[in-house]
Amino acid sequence: xxxxxxxxxxxxxxxxxxxxxxxxxxxxxxxxxxxxxxxxxxxxxxxxxxxxxxxxxxxxxxxxxxxxxxxxxxxxxxxxxxxxxxxxxxxxxxxxxxxxxxxxxxxxxxxxxxxxxxxxxxxxxxxxxxxxxxxxxxxxxxxxxxxxxxxxxxxxxxxxxxxxxxxxxxxxxxxxxxxxxxxxxxxxxxxxxxxxxxxxxxxxxxxxxxxxxxxxxxxxxxxxxxxxxxxxxxxxxxxxxxxxxxxxxxxxxxxxxxxxxxxxxxxxxxxxxxxxxxxxxxxxxxxxxxxxxxxxxxxxxxxxxxxxxxxxxxxx
Amino acid sequence: xxxxxxxxxxxxxxxxxxxxxxxxxxxxxxxxxxxxxxxxxxxxxxxxxxxxxxxxxxxxxxxxxxxxxxxxxxxxxxxxxxxxxxxxxxxxxxxxxxxxxxxxxxxxxxxxxxxxxxxxxxxxxxxxxxxxxxxxxxxxxxxxxxxxxxxxxxxxxxxxxxxxxxxxxxxxxxxxxxxxxxxxxxxxxxxxxxxxxxxxxxxxxxxxxxxxxxxxxxxxxxxxxxxxxxxxxxxxxxxxxxxxxxxxxxxxxxxxxxxxxxxxxxxxxxxxxxxxxxxxxxxxxxxxx
Numbered sequence: 001x002x003x004x005x006x007x008x009x010x011x012x013x014x015x016x017x018x019x020x021x022x023x024x025x026x027x028x029x030x031x032x033x034x035x036x037x038x039x040x041x042x043x044x045x046x047x048x049x050x051x052x053x054x055x056x057x058x059x060x061x062x063x064x065x066x067x068x069x070x071x072x073x074x075x076x077x078x079x080x081x082x083x084x085x086x087x088x089x090x091x092x093x094x095x096x097x098x099x100x101x102x103x104x105x106x107x108x109x110x111x112x113x114x115x116x117x118x119x120x121x122x123x124x125x126x127x128x129x130x131x132x133x134x135x136x137x138x139x140x141x142x143x144x145x146x147x148x149x150x151x152x153x154x155x156x157x158x159x160x161x162x163x164x165x166x167x168x169x170x171x172x173x174x175x176x177x178x179x180x181x182x183x184x185x186x187x188x189x190x191x192x193x194x195x196x197x198x199x200x201x202x203x204x205x206x207x208x209x210x211x212x213x214x215x216x217x218x219x220x221x222x223x224x225x226x227x228x229x230x231x232x233x234x235x236x237x238x239x240x241x242x243x244x245x246x247x248x249x250x251x252x253x254x255x256x257x258x259x260x261x262x263x264x265x266x267x268x269x270x271x272x273x274x275x276x277x278x279x280x281x282x283x284x285x286x287x288x289x290x291x292x293x294x295x296x297x298x299x300x301x302x303x304x305x306x307x308x309x310x311x312x313x314x315x316x
Numbered sequence: 317x318x319x320x321x322x323x324x325x326x327x328x329x330x331x332x333x334x335x336x337x338x339x340x341x342x343x344x345x346x347x348x349x350x351x352x353x354x355x356x357x358x359x360x361x362x363x364x365x366x367x368x369x370x371x372x373x374x375x376x377x378x379x380x381x382x383x384x385x386x387x388x389x390x391x392x393x394x395x396x397x398x399x400x401x402x403x404x405x406x407x408x409x410x411x412x413x414x415x416x417x418x419x420x421x422x423x424x425x426x427x428x429x430x431x432x433x434x435x436x437x438x439x440x441x442x443x444x445x446x447x448x449x450x451x452x453x454x455x456x457x458x459x460x461x462x463x464x465x466x467x468x469x470x471x472x473x474x475x476x477x478x479x480x481x482x483x484x485x486x487x488x489x490x491x492x493x494x495x496x497x498x499x500x501x502x503x504x505x506x507x508x509x510x511x512x513x514x515x516x517x518x519x520x521x522x523x524x525x526x527x528x529x530x531x532x533x534x535x536x537x538x539x540x541x542x543x544x545x546x547x548x549x550x551x552x553x554x555x556x557x558x559x560x561x562x563x564x565x566x567x568x569x570x571x572x573x574x575x576x577x578x579x580x581x582x583x584x585x586x587x588x589x590x591x592x593x594x595x596x597x598x599x600x601x602x603x604x605x
Contacts, residue, residue, distance in 0.1 A: 061498075064502050066498055066501055066502055086504075086506065089504065090504040093502065093503060093504030094504070096502070097502060097503075098498070098499060098502045100495040100498070100499065102495055105494040105495045105496065106494075106495040106496050106499055107496055108496045108514055108517075108518070109327055109518070110327060110514075110517040110518055110520075111517075119500070119503065120503045123500070123503050123504055123505050123509065124503075124504065153325075153327065155327070166499075169499065170499075173503075
């Protein structure tokens with residue numbers, strides 16, 4: 001049995017949006033995330049893909065307890081951290097770190113890089129100030145920068161360099177889990193590849209488990225071990241990376257794959273937006289008998305082959 | 317670590333460069349510096365103390381080479397009074413601004429960071445202070461307590477913090493949405509740590525601007541109260557009180573009204589222009605110019 005680094009059980013987030021002003025505004029309910037269950041095995045990279053607004057970043061923020069879920073559970077290394085307060089959560093914060101998309105806003109402009117990278121050690125009171133700075137400078141080297149960068153400020157760096165600093169800050173506490181929220185979306189192609197390689201190397205060296213949130217399927221394909229596809233706040237398909245790319249089951253997954261730009265002009269096709277009605281019509285259908293389950297026990301996701309789950313309509 | 321790298325510059329260095337390019341602000345800064353030096357070294361610049369009635373026989377004398385700004389109705393050297401008056405004005409201005417900042421920063425930071433009920437409470441408090449005309453409130457408080465130096469500082473701070481608080485609140489609200497705040501939260505930093513280490517350092521600009529712009533407001537309040545007779549008690553030389561006395565003789569001995577008015581106007585104008593220059597230099601929207 002594989003060890004789990006991070007597990008999400010039936011996680012949901014609901015927003016109540018007040019429409020209009022007045023004394024009694026209408027309240028609309030928005031389900032940003034509905035019942036997402038995920039398992040991130042130790043030492044693996046799990047890709048979470050979907051279009052903008054599908055709830056993938058919200059899921060990542062909830063997994064980090066940066067956003068309070070309205071329902072469900074978050075387990076880190078088997079321990080439930082859902083209801084923990086600030087103090088009880090602090091030891092778990094060391095085990096779970098994050099890299100954001102916008103590296104410019106992710107670094108405090110008033111701090112030098114050495115201060116930024118040493119901050120996690122400072123917050124957790126690890127070592128003397130001198131040791132903290134020294135370790136921070138070592139990490140700058142480890143992410144491919146130079147020790148002399150320690151006295152620089154974020155505005156002096158390029159986007160790729162800033163993202164390296166953000167990675168150093170996230171990993172200096174040697175966490176078990178890294179949530180990478182679109183870390184390469186704001187970078188150009190060559191820099192993107194460098195950051196991906198860096199993440200890959202560090203993952204192998206440190207035995208990291210990474211939840212890699214992205215809408216860029218080519219990156220996901222080269223980096224991840226398995227993939228979960230999100231649509232409108234729920235997971236519609238989940239499988240090992242090869243299976244998703246070789247044999248997509250859900251119509252939405254197929255449309256995402258079609259959206260990868262083709263290198264050969266002859267392979268290019270016109271792509272169109274798929275409507276909710278098309279998704280409804282294209283959802284796979286199975287009968288309970290064929291799946292070998294009792295009709296009363298209809299799951300949200302149907303297992304079509306080992307490790308390959310897909311959202312389906314199950315008829316009795 | 318002995319590499320020859322060029323000197324690194326923080327964000328404040330670039331603000332300084334922008335400030336140095338603004339001529340009006342630099343000149344105001346110089347004027348302000350001269351005023352502050354004048355206030356500090358007043359005993360060296362004047363021939364008498366501010367309350368010595370040494371020239372009673374020359375009372376009402378016009379400005380001359382002996383009496384640069386003339387002599388007032390009670391036989392005191394008017395130049396000495398004006399110079400010592402800058403001490404009162406600047407002390408009240410700076411200490412009120414300091415107290416304004418001390419009240420405004422924590423309230424503004426808390427309102428901006430926590431939002432919700434805290435923000436609501438602070439905003440209602442701000443509204444309360446902004447709807448009451450500060451001069452009227454100051455007159456009431458001054459009349460009740462008999463005026464005096466500390467009452468004026470207190471009243472000026474009580475009405476001066478509102479501006480600082482609004483500036484800090486707006487900045488904190490903007491900065492707290494940045495991802496480095498989220499990153500700090502993900503590291504397990506407490507709200508106090510985040511406010512102290514990230515939000516306040518990133519709000520230095522509005523804090524400096526708020527501080528500088530609170531000074532002329534307090535000075536004007538002091539002058540107004542002293543003009544009305546419930547400010548700094550005589551014989552302490554307050555420009556406002558000197559203007560009040562000088563008004564009585566304005567058509568015959570113009571110097572008694574003109575010099576304190578000019579002193580007040582120049583000081584307030586210099587600080588305001590200096591503050592405006594600082595605000596422009598520190599405004600993040602001008603970054604990268």
